[in-house]
Amino acid sequence: MYGVENRVDWKDFLSRHDLVWEKTPRSYFDAPFVGNGLLGAMLYMPEGEALRLDVGSTEVVERRNTEARSIVDNGRLPVGYFEFASTYPIDRATGRLDLYNAQARFDLRTKKKQSLQLDLKVLRNRDVIVLEYDSPADADGYWVFRPAMSVVPRLPMKGTSHLNPAAEMKVINNVNVAIQNRDAGGCYVTAWKEIKLPEGRKRLLITIQDSYPDHSAINKAVDLIDSSVSEHVMAQERKAHADWWNNYYTASFVSIPHPQMESLYWGLQYKLASMMRKGAPLCDLMGPWYKSTTWPGIWFNLNTQMLFSSLHISNQIELASTLHDFIYANEENLINSIPQQWRHNAAGLVRCTGKDQIEPVFEWPNAEYPERSNLIYLMYYMWEHYRVLMDDRYLEEQFFPLLKRAANFLFNVVTIDESGVIHIPESHSPEAIYDTDTNYDLSSLRWACTTLLAIDDRLHIGDEQRTEWKRVLKKLVPYPTDENGYMASAHHKAPLGHRHWCHLFQIYPYALINYDQPENRSIIMRSLQHWGSPSIPNTWTQAVISSMYSYQQKGEEALKHLELALNTSNLSANFTHSEGKNPCSETYGGLSRMLQDMLFQSWGNKIRIFPGVSGSWREAVFYQLRAEGGFLVSAGRKNGTTDWINIHSLAGEPCIVEHNFDAPFTVKGVKYKRLDERRVRLYLEKGGTALLYTGDEGKKITPVIVSNGNYNNYGLRK
Known part of the structure; x- marks a missing residue:
C-alpha cells in the first residue's frame, strides 16, 4: 500500500480474540460453534447429560408448499445430535475456538481424571464435519447419533400434523446413515463414519445431504463420506480449509x-463466514x-x-x-x-x-x-x-x-x-x-x-x-x-x-x-x-x-x-x-x-474519516474498508486525531474526503484541492492512490494495544 506498511501478524492478532472456555459449555448459547456456510456443529454438555455435538444444515427444510404460511410448510427442519459414550463419563470440557484456523480444540476430563484432546472443524471446501479425539484403551469412546423429530416448530401441533415419519437407520457400504423421508417428497440424510487413527486417536466424519423431490441425497452422502476417508484427501482438505480462513480475514x-x-x-467476522457462502441457501435467522x-x-x-x-x-x-x-x-x-x-x-x-x-x-x-x-x-x-x-x-x-x-x-x-x-x-x-x-x-x-x-x-x-x-x-x-x-x-x-x-x-x-x-x-x-x-x-x-x-x-x-x-x-x-x-x-x-x-x-458522495469516534479512543486504525464510489480506504488515528489516510480508487469516481486532521497535513500521489478546513478533493484516476498524513512519513498498520486490556472476552471465563 502506497506510503503505509502493513505489519499485522494475523495469527497473533486473532489469537487475542479467540473464544476461551475455562468452564464447560452447557447450552446452545455458550457452546463453541463451527460452520462452512452450509453445515454447522456445536459442542456442549447439558447439566447432568452426556457431551453432545449438535449438527445442522441450512438446506434442510420442509417442502409441503401448501396454502399455509411458508415458515411452517417450507421452514427449517432439525437434524439431530451426536452423543458421546465412553468408558468413563466426561466430567469437564474446556478449550478454545481458534478463529484464525476456524477450529475448536477442547480438553475433555473424565471422572477418572483422564485427559482427552478433541479437535472440531467443518471443512470449508468439502461438506464434512471432522471431529478427531483421543480414545485410548483405558478410556475408549464413540459417538451415537440421535435424530430429531422432523417437524417445523412454528405452530402448535395436533397429533402428527406436519410431522414427518421417523428416520430410518441403515449401514450402506460401511457408512452409517439416518434417512429422514419427508411426506412432501425427497429426504435428508445424515451419514457418518468413525475411523481409528494412530496413537489412540479416532476421527468422526459427518455429512448432511438433502434432495427433493428424489432421494439422491442417500448416495451423495455415502459417497462423500467414503471419499473423505483417505488420509491424502483429508490432508489436502485441511490445508485448503486453513488457507481459506487465513486469507479470508486479510480482506480488511x-x-x-x-x-x-x-x-x-472479529468473532462476528468468523461467525458471518461460518453462516454463509456462495452457492448455499440464503442465510436465515439461525x-x-x-x-x-x-x-x-x-x-x-x-x-x-x-x-x-x-x-x-x-x-x-x-x-x-x-x-x-x-x-x-x-x-x-x-x-x-x-x-x-x-x-x-x-x-x-x-x-x-x-x-x-x-x-x-x-x-x-x-x-x-x-x-x-x-x-x-x-x-x-x-x-x-x-x-x-x-x-x-x-x-x-x-x-x-x-x-x-x-x-x-x-x-x-x-x-x-x-x-x-x-x-x-x-x-x-x-x-x-x-x-x-x-x-x-x-x-x-x-x-x-x-x-x-x-x-x-x-x-x-x-x-x-x-x-x-x-x-x-x-x-x-x-x-x-x-x-x-x-x-x-x-x-x-x-x-x-x-x-x-x-x-x-x-x-x-x-x-x-x-x-x-x-x-x-x-x-x-x-x-x-x-x-x-x-x-x-x-x-x-x-x-x-x-x-x-x-x-x-x-x-x-x-x-x-x-x-x-x-x-x-x-x-x-x-x-x-x-x-x-x-x-x-x-x-x-x-x-x-x-x-x-x-x-x-461514505454516504452522500463524501468519505468521512473517524466521524463517530469518541475522544476517549486516542488511537484506532482500519485498512481496506470499501467506500461508495469504488474506493479502498485505510486510516490511522493517533493522539486523538487523524494521523494518516490512504485511498485507492478502483473506478476513477470523484473523491471528497472529510479528513478530521487537527494538524497540518501533506498529500502525496495525487493532485488535490482543499475545500475548507475539514474537506479536500482528491483528483484520483482509476488505479490511483493518495496518501494524506501528518508529521513524518513511514506510517505503519499495527494493532492497537491496550495496556492491561481484557482480551478474549467471549466464551466462558472463570
Missing part, C-alpha cells in the same frame, strides 16, 4: 482501543446451527437487511453477493408474490419466507394492509453494494429494473388529494402500527425515486417514468412530525421503547435527512433523543442508535450506546443473539456496521 483490518468490541467484531425456534425462516422487514449491512464495507464481497444471488434467482417469485393486476410493472417482498421466496405479500402481516416497502429497504443495501463496486453493467441490467418494480409497488396504490399532494394508503409499519403515510413508506419511496433518478442520469437512460419520480419528490406528503420529531405515521406518534426504528429511516440508513443539512439537525436530535432510549433492552436497537449518533458525528453518544449494545442480556457468551431464546442473525451485521459507522462513512 480494524483495531480499536476497546478490547471487548474488538473481540466481538444459520447452520439449528435450534427449535418460532422463527424458522428468512425475515425481510429488518433481519436480512441488517445481516447484510456490513459485509460490502468490510470488503467481503463474495459473502455479500449471496444476497444478490438469492434476489435475482427469485425475481420471478418477487413479481408473482403481488396481486395479478400489478405484475406487469411491480414486485414486492413479504415479511417472512422460506428459501424459495414464493409467498404472497398480502399474506404477512395482514391480508389487506401489507408491508409495502420491504423490497425497497432491502435494495438500499444492494445499492450500497453496487456503490462500493461501481459495476454499471449490473446497475443497468439487474438493479435498475428491479428497483423500478419495487417503487411501482407503491406507485400503483398512491392517492392524490384535492391539493395535489401524494399520499400512501394504509399499510403496516414493521412491528408497530397500521396507518396511512407511514414514515417507513414515505422515506422508502423518496429514497427509491431519488436513486432511480441518479441511475437514470448516470446511465443516460431517459426512462419513461422519470417525470413520475420527479413529481413524487415534489408532491409526496412531508414526513409526519410533532413536538417530539418524526412520528410513525399520519396519525400515530413515534413508538416509545420500540426496538424497530423504521419511522426514522429517512435519517438512517437512507440519510435523506442528515447532518450535512444544518436546517434538519434539530429535528434529527429531537427524534433520536425521544425514541433512542438507553432502556430499550435489545442489542441491535442499541447498535442502531449508536450508528445514528455516529451519523450525527456525536462520538460520545455513539460510544455510550455501543456499550449498551454489548451488555444487553440477549447477547450470549458465544455472541449468539436471541430474543425469547430464538436465534436472531441480523444482530451480527448490525454490531459490525455499528463499529464501521464510528470509524468511517
Whole structure:
C-alpha cells in the first residue's frame, strides 16, 4: 500500500480474540460453534447429560408448499445430535475456538481424571464435519447419533400434523446413515463414519445431504463420506480449509482501543463466514446451527437487511453477493408474490419466507394492509453494494429494473388529494402500527425515486417514468412530525421503547435527512433523543442508535450506546443473539456496521474519516474498508486525531474526503484541492492512490494495544 506498511501478524492478532472456555459449555448459547456456510456443529454438555455435538444444515427444510404460511410448510427442519459414550463419563470440557484456523480444540476430563484432546472443524471446501479425539484403551469412546423429530416448530401441533415419519437407520457400504423421508417428497440424510487413527486417536466424519423431490441425497452422502476417508484427501482438505480462513480475514483490518468490541467484531467476522457462502441457501435467522425456534425462516422487514449491512464495507464481497444471488434467482417469485393486476410493472417482498421466496405479500402481516416497502429497504443495501463496486453493467441490467418494480409497488396504490399532494394508503409499519403515510413508506419511496433518478442520469437512460419520480419528490406528503420529531405515521406518534426504528429511516440508513443539512439537525436530535432510549433492552436497537449518533458525528453518544449494545442480556457468551431464546442473525451485521459507522462513512458522495469516534479512543486504525464510489480506504488515528489516510480508487469516481486532521497535513500521489478546513478533493484516476498524513512519513498498520486490556472476552471465563 502506497506510503503505509502493513505489519499485522494475523495469527497473533486473532489469537487475542479467540473464544476461551475455562468452564464447560452447557447450552446452545455458550457452546463453541463451527460452520462452512452450509453445515454447522456445536459442542456442549447439558447439566447432568452426556457431551453432545449438535449438527445442522441450512438446506434442510420442509417442502409441503401448501396454502399455509411458508415458515411452517417450507421452514427449517432439525437434524439431530451426536452423543458421546465412553468408558468413563466426561466430567469437564474446556478449550478454545481458534478463529484464525476456524477450529475448536477442547480438553475433555473424565471422572477418572483422564485427559482427552478433541479437535472440531467443518471443512470449508468439502461438506464434512471432522471431529478427531483421543480414545485410548483405558478410556475408549464413540459417538451415537440421535435424530430429531422432523417437524417445523412454528405452530402448535395436533397429533402428527406436519410431522414427518421417523428416520430410518441403515449401514450402506460401511457408512452409517439416518434417512429422514419427508411426506412432501425427497429426504435428508445424515451419514457418518468413525475411523481409528494412530496413537489412540479416532476421527468422526459427518455429512448432511438433502434432495427433493428424489432421494439422491442417500448416495451423495455415502459417497462423500467414503471419499473423505483417505488420509491424502483429508490432508489436502485441511490445508485448503486453513488457507481459506487465513486469507479470508486479510480482506480488511480494524483495531480499536476497546478490547471487548474488538473481540466481538472479529468473532462476528468468523461467525458471518461460518453462516454463509456462495452457492448455499440464503442465510436465515439461525444459520447452520439449528435450534427449535418460532422463527424458522428468512425475515425481510429488518433481519436480512441488517445481516447484510456490513459485509460490502468490510470488503467481503463474495459473502455479500449471496444476497444478490438469492434476489435475482427469485425475481420471478418477487413479481408473482403481488396481486395479478400489478405484475406487469411491480414486485414486492413479504415479511417472512422460506428459501424459495414464493409467498404472497398480502399474506404477512395482514391480508389487506401489507408491508409495502420491504423490497425497497432491502435494495438500499444492494445499492450500497453496487456503490462500493461501481459495476454499471449490473446497475443497468439487474438493479435498475428491479428497483423500478419495487417503487411501482407503491406507485400503483398512491392517492392524490384535492391539493395535489401524494399520499400512501394504509399499510403496516414493521412491528408497530397500521396507518396511512407511514414514515417507513414515505422515506422508502423518496429514497427509491431519488436513486432511480441518479441511475437514470448516470446511465443516460431517459426512462419513461422519470417525470413520475420527479413529481413524487415534489408532491409526496412531508414526513409526519410533532413536538417530539418524526412520528410513525399520519396519525400515530413515534413508538416509545420500540426496538424497530423504521419511522426514522429517512435519517438512517437512507440519510435523506442528515447532518450535512444544518436546517434538519434539530429535528434529527429531537427524534433520536425521544425514541433512542438507553432502556430499550435489545442489542441491535442499541447498535442502531449508536450508528445514528455516529451519523450525527456525536462520538460520545455513539460510544455510550455501543456499550449498551454489548451488555444487553440477549447477547450470549458465544455472541449468539436471541430474543425469547430464538436465534436472531441480523444482530451480527448490525454490531459490525455499528463499529464501521464510528470509524468511517461514505454516504452522500463524501468519505468521512473517524466521524463517530469518541475522544476517549486516542488511537484506532482500519485498512481496506470499501467506500461508495469504488474506493479502498485505510486510516490511522493517533493522539486523538487523524494521523494518516490512504485511498485507492478502483473506478476513477470523484473523491471528497472529510479528513478530521487537527494538524497540518501533506498529500502525496495525487493532485488535490482543499475545500475548507475539514474537506479536500482528491483528483484520483482509476488505479490511483493518495496518501494524506501528518508529521513524518513511514506510517505503519499495527494493532492497537491496550495496556492491561481484557482480551478474549467471549466464551466462558472463570
